[in-house]
Amino acid sequence: MKKKTTIAKARQTGPAKTPEAGKPAAKANGKTPAPVKPPEAATEADRMAAKQREISVSEFFLKNRHLLGFDNPKKALLTTIKEAVDNSLDACEEAKILPEILIEVKQLQEDRFSVVVEDNGPGVVRDQIPKIFGKLLYGSKFHAMKQSRGQQGIGISAAGMYGQLTTGTSTRITSRISPKKPAHYFEIQIDTNRNVPTILKDEEVEWARAHGTRVEIELEAKYQKGRHSVEDYVRQTVIANPxxxxxYLGPDGAKEEYPAAARQLPVAPREIKPHPHGVELxxxxxxxxxxxxxxxxAFLSRDFSRVSGRVAAEILRTAGIAETARPKAIAHAEADKLYRAINATKLMKPPTDCLxxxxxxxxxxxxxxxxxxxxxTAVTRPPAVYRGNPFQIEVALAYGGKLPAEELADLMRFANRVPLLYQQSACAITRSVIQANWKNYAVDQSRGALPSGPLMxxxxxxxxxxxxxxxSKEAIxxxxEIVYEVKLALQECGRRLDAFIRRGRREAEARRKKDYIRSYLPHIGMGLREILHFNDKEEKKILDLLTNVLEKSRK
Amino acid sequence: MDKNTEKMIRQTAERLRGEILKKKVPSMDFPLRSLDNVLYDKKRGYFEIGEKVKERTLSVNTVKTFAQTVRLMALSHEIVRKDDMATKREAYYVSKNWGEARFLEQPESDAIMDDIEAHFRVNRERLGFIPEEKGGEVAGKLVVIDKDPDSGKPLRIDCTKFGSGAYSIPIACEELEFETKASFILAIETAGMFQRLVKHNYYTTANCVLVSMGGVPTRACRRFIRRLADSKKVPVYAFVDGDPYGMTNIYRTLKVGSGNNAHLNRFFCVPQASYLGVTPQDIIDYKLQDATHPLQEVDVKRARDALKNDPFIKTHKPWREAIEQMLQMGVRVEQQAFAKHGLNHVIEKYLPAKLKHPEKFLP
Structure with a gap:
């Protein structure tokens, strides 16, 4: 596994940092004991400054685990698997290897599980292993705009830390980068105060794989089938990553194998520069x-897409800023003017061939x-743009067969090939599905609800x-623009489904009619025979002719 | 028994076979049997079926009825050939042997039987199917000449010789002959009134023939009265309840036939009949106001419907006026209401008074 993020320790974590003189007084409001002695402000500030200390990322995580998808034991199990699999897939694709992934969930105690995720990826060089798995990292994606699974860069280390916090065990990693090199086995914990890895074991081991990574995390978790289950996640992951x-080896001994449905890696997404209209102040x-x-x-035309020298000059003219001004020296007020000028300027849409x-x-x-x-049926829409960000919508639809006929449609949502399992109702995708009028496509739908029937x-x-x-990356x-695109894709699929359903109904109706006709026609032959006294042969001939005439007429 | 019927059925079957062999879709036509396909001509005096025809072409939708029609025709053919007969109920049960094509309820087989009758323009008796309904009863100055079933010799039936009972009209009355010197035939709605008149020998007093219709007269009853009235030139007077049902159903059917079987009415109607009573005006003339009942919703509906749709009522102004008068009075009156003035008031006062002016009867 390979982390695609850069280290940016604690930059966003907030209140830490060394206190600056002058500010603490304001910050301390509400914290200090009631009767405040006014005398020497400096003394008071000093005293308060002494209380302030750096809060580690890890500590922050500990208190805010829900933000990262560890809010309950069931979800923690899923998030752990998801983080590991996302990393494996990203790594394999970047190394142009068709991914083969093993997921194993073992139950150790009632509320304690072990998660193993193993891949055939490029492996991780020895020195990198502790940092990747034993240090919380932050990703920064503002400058590098590229379609990828992880956007925030909270990696597998967060899952490892959750395991460590709930069970006291280490994250166990085996990785090998080449058949010519040995496999390395590590047991790592995170020093949660300092956000640095503690290496408990570091050895060379025998490993059957030529290259790849295996990570094992023990954690407090809950395993449950049905909605939001690991099985659900696995199935959806396979659908979005053919x-x-x-x-997958489940805790109950179940083994599910999903062979690749496609023998080709997806086209690698291209990195693009941000489009000015998608950038906030x-x-x-x-x-x-x-x-x-x-x-x-130069900053404008070099760091953004779709800004030529001419356009940059136009923006700066509108903003009233000299073309030669130093970017670093742009003060807040000027930045605001620049921001307004950018949004007032007509720009080409961002390139969309990066998806x-x-x-x-x-x-x-x-x-x-x-x-x-x-x-x-499946539809891939042409790329579109929202707020300067290129995006592309795809819809696949399955109907009938073994899908449950009496329930609401099974809706799967994916963002950059990652299944979204929680917060369905808050998602733009769900909203679009509900808004598409399914009754037009021969599918039942109650007001304000998902369509119902054997539909996925x-x-x-x-x-x-x-x-x-x-x-927590659960809803879009x-x-x-997004809702509109999703609806267009759904409507196209819906029209195809409609044609299919109607064809099916017509055929069933025709079969029914045929049976019906065949149960009554013989009586016409019999009746005529009774009156006219003809023989078997003629009766049969009459019946054949009648059958022909009637089935052809289809009235 | 009836070579003609046999031949008609065979011809239709042959035509169907020919169409099938020519790879055509076979079809049969039936006159549309409803009031809007009924014509009424005062001169002819009965309901006639109109030009409207429904074509039953073999199709997915008609295949069941088509098959049932052919099979019922075959049954009729066989019955007629063997000089047998089947009641409508029996015909329905015969179909139970037809598997998928069987009738589920008797109204289904009755409807198809009506279709076949209409198709051949004959009455069902000639198809070998007979109704179960009773024909009505007769008492009075009439001798019916029937045949003895065993010897075939003429059998004279004197309708004054039934005591307190009566002669029962047979289902088939085409072969009967009559002797009578009666001055009119009185067709009565209720058996109760008929009994009273018989009991008091009214037919002797008034020199008439009494017929109890028991509600809407059956085909046999209508045919009997018609043949009797035609052959002996006797006028027919109807004496029924003064309500929409008595006027527009019982009397109308007696006089011009039923809307549903308009193709048969030529024989099953009594165009010379006229309406003695009870009329809405009688309520006033005979002071029956306190012996009436208010019109029910269904009565009003029936009356309005007749004014609007019934070709017979629409043709005759006196009838329109009578019905409108009744609607305006909002009451109906029964034959028995005269008992208010004494049980035999009807015999002693009402009928003699009315019979003095037959020209005033409603048409």
């Missing part, structure tokens, strides 16, 4: 500060292999930046 070969200021350009005009959708064929193969149905709907959003409604925000 190039993956996956084996805060980010703009950060970009200004960290820019290596000496002149603001890597699953594709209609692969998506179809994925659902056909995992859902037993009578009808399948999978919706995938690929984007350089998926707008989640919260940190309802930008009108």
């Amino acid at each position: 190039h993956v070969t996956l084996t 805060g980010i703009l200021m950060k970009m200004l500060k960290s820019s290596t350009s000496h002149k603001i005009k 890597s959708p699953i594709g209609e064929d692969a998506l179809l193969r994925g659902i056909k292999q995992n859902v037993e149905a009578d009808f399948y 709907i999978a919706v995938h959003m690929a984007s350089v930046w998926v707008p989640f409604t919260s940190e 925000a309802s930008y009108p």
Whole structure:
């Protein structure tokens, strides 16, 4: 496994940092005991400063585990697996290896489980292993816009820390980068105060794999089948990643194997520069500060997409800023003017060839292999843009077969090939599915509800930046452009489904009619025979002619 | 028994076979049997079936009825050939042997039987099917000449010789002959009134023939009265309840036939009949106001419907006026209401008074 994020310790974590003189007084409000002695402000500030200390990322995580998807034991199990699998898939794809992944969940005690995720990826070099698995890292994606599974860069280390906090055990890693090199085995814990790895074991071991990584984490968890289950996650992951070969060993001894439905890696997504219209003021200021350009005009055309020299000049003219101003020297007021000027300027839409959708064929193969149905269809929409971010919507639909006929449709949501299991009702995808009028497509739907019937709907959003409604990455925000695109894709699938259902109904009706006709026609022959006294042969001839005439007429 | 019927059925069957062998979709046509396909002509005096025809072409939707029609035709053919007969109920039970094509309820087989009758423009008796309904009863100055079933010799039935009982009209009355010197035939709605008149020998007093219809007269009853009235030139007067049912159903059917079987009415109606009473005006003339009942919702509906849709009522102004008068009075009156003035008031006062002016009877 390989972490694609850069280390940026505690930058966003908040209140830590060394106290600056002058500020603490304000900060201390409410914390200090009631009767405050006014005399020497400095003394008081000193006293308070002494109380303030750095809060480690790990500590912060401990208190805010819900933000990262560890709010309950059931979800913790899923999040741990998900983090490990996301890393494995990203690593394999970057190394151009068709991923083969093993997921194993073992039950140790009633509320204690062990999770193993093993891949055939490129492996991790020895020195990197402790840092990747034993240190909480932050990702920064403002400058590098690229479609990937993880956007925030909280990696497997968060899962490892959760395990360590709930069971006191270490994260166990085996990794090998080449058949010519030995495999390394590590047992690692996180020093939660300092956010650095503690290595408990570091040895060379025999390992059958030529290259790959295996990580094992013990954690307090709850295993449950049904909605939001590991099985659900595994099945959905396979559907959205048809190039993956996956084996899942459940705690009850069940073994599920999913051979790859596609033998080709997806096209690697391209990294693009941010589009000016998708950038917020805060980010703009950060970009200004960290820019290596000496002149603001160069900054604009170099660090953004779709800003030519001419356009940059136009923006600066509107903002009233000199083209030669130093980016680092742009003050807050000027940044605000610049921000307004950017949004007032007409710009080309961002490039959209940077996305890597699953594709209609692969998506179809994925659902056909995992859902037993009578009808399948998939639509990949052309790329579109919301707030300067390119995105692309795909919908796959399965109908009939073994899908439960009496229930609401089974809706699967994916963002950059990752299944979204929680917060269905808050998601733009769900909203779009409900808004699409399924009755037009011969499918039942109650007001304000998902359609019902033997129906499975999978919706995938690929984007350089998926707008989640919260940190826990469970629901997509309802930008009108996104809802619109999802609806268009659903409607296209719906029309195809409608044609299928109606054809099926027509055929059933025709069969019914045929049976009906055949049960009454002989009586006409019999009746005529009784009156006219003809022989068997003629009766048969009459019946054949009648059958022909009537079935042809189809009236 | 009836070579003609046999031949008609065979011809239709042959035509169907021919169409099938020519790879055509076979079809049969039936006159539409409903009031809007009924014509009424004062001169002819009975309901006639109109031009409207429903075509039953073999199709998925008609295959069941089509098959049942052919099979019922075959049954009729066999019955007629063997000089047998079947009641409507029996015919229904015969179909139980037809597997999928069997009738589930008797109204289904009755409807198809009506279709076949209409198709051949004959009455069902000639198809070998007979109704179970009773024909009505007769008492009075009439000798019916029937045949002895064993010897075939004429059998004279004197309708004054039944004491307190009566002669029962047979289902088939085509072969009967009559002797009578009666001056009119009185067709009575209720058996109760008929009994009273018989008991008091009214037919002798008034020199008439009494017929109890027992509600809407059956085909046999209508045919009997018609043949008697035609052959002996005797006028027919109806004496029924003064309500919409008595006027627009019982009397109308007696006089011009039923809407449903308009193709048969030529024989099953009594165009020379007229309406003696009870009329709405009688309520006033005979002071029966306190012996009436208010019209029920169904009565009003029936009356309004007749004014609007019944070709017979629409043709005759006196009838329109009578029904409108009744609607306006909002009451109905029964034959028995005259008992208010004494049990035999009807015999002693009402009928003699009315019979003095037959020209005033409703048409």
